[in-house]
Amino acid sequence: MTKKKRYQRYSAPNRDVILHSCTRTIAREHKGEIKMAIEGGCLCGRVRYEITGRLFDADHCHCSMCRRQHGAAFATYAEFNPDDFKWISGEDLVKVYETLPDAGWCFCSECGSSLAGTVKGKITTITLGTVEGDPGIKPESHSFVGSKAQWHEINDDLPQFDERPPDTWGQPSKAL
Ligand SMILES: [Zn+2]
Numbered sequence: 001m002t003k004k005k006r007y008q009r010y011s012a013p014n015r016d017v018i019l020h021s022c023t024r025t026i027a028r029e030h031k032g033e034i035k036m037a038i039e040g041g042c043l044c045g046r047v048r049y050e051i052t053g054r055l056f057d058a059d060h061c062h063c064s065m066c067r068r069q070h071g072a073a074f075a076t077y078a079e080f081n082p083d084d085f086k087w088i089s090g091e092d093l094v095k096v097y098e099t100l101p102d103a104g105w106c107f108c109s110e111c112g113s114s115l116a117g118t119v120k121g122k123i124t125t126i127t128l129g130t131v132e133g134d135p136g137i138k139p140e141s142h143s144f145v146g147s148k149a150q151w152h153e154i155n156d157d158l159p160q161f162d163e164r165p166p167d168t169w170g171q172p173s174k175a176l
């Protein structure tokens with residue numbers, strides 16, 4: 001009897017299914033080859049995106065701007081080919097905040113979720129925390145460690161860089 005009650009308590013109500021519709025990595029036939037589509041979105045669910053290519057150069061950024069923008073110890077991004085990215089809903093709610101001449105952050109103006117990074121007006125990085133399911137990549141480095149939060153300790157063995165890691169944009173280092 002007790003076991004049954006517990007099971008019922010933890011069975012997902014519908015709203016959880018909607019909020020956590022995870023594992024949406026979808027295999028698609030594209031020009032004769034299988035392409036993976038990565039999906040993700042914001043906390044309120046209004047803004048959603050799709051990336052029809054793979055991610056590369058995932059990095060934890062500890063710079064003071066990313067820390068403030070996320071309200072967290074660091075922010076985690078992965079890069080992709082900008083041509084592979086599109087908003088699939090809520091694009092009108094996406095705001096871009098730029099502090100640097102060429103770079104900014106995209107966030108949902110409804111719920112505040114930080115979704116993506118821009119360079120020269122193009123969306124070039126996604127926040128890994130907003131990707132649903134397995135993004136097929138794991139962080140490979142820590143950047144801007146020279147300005148990391150004093151209260152945060154890095155406890156993994158990934159390479160650390162005081163500022164940017166070496167630029168490998170456009171040269172995906174690890175084939176799927
Ligand atoms: Zn939102």
Ligand SMILES: [Zn+2]
Pocket residue numbers: 061062063064065066067075144
């Ligand atoms: Zn940063």
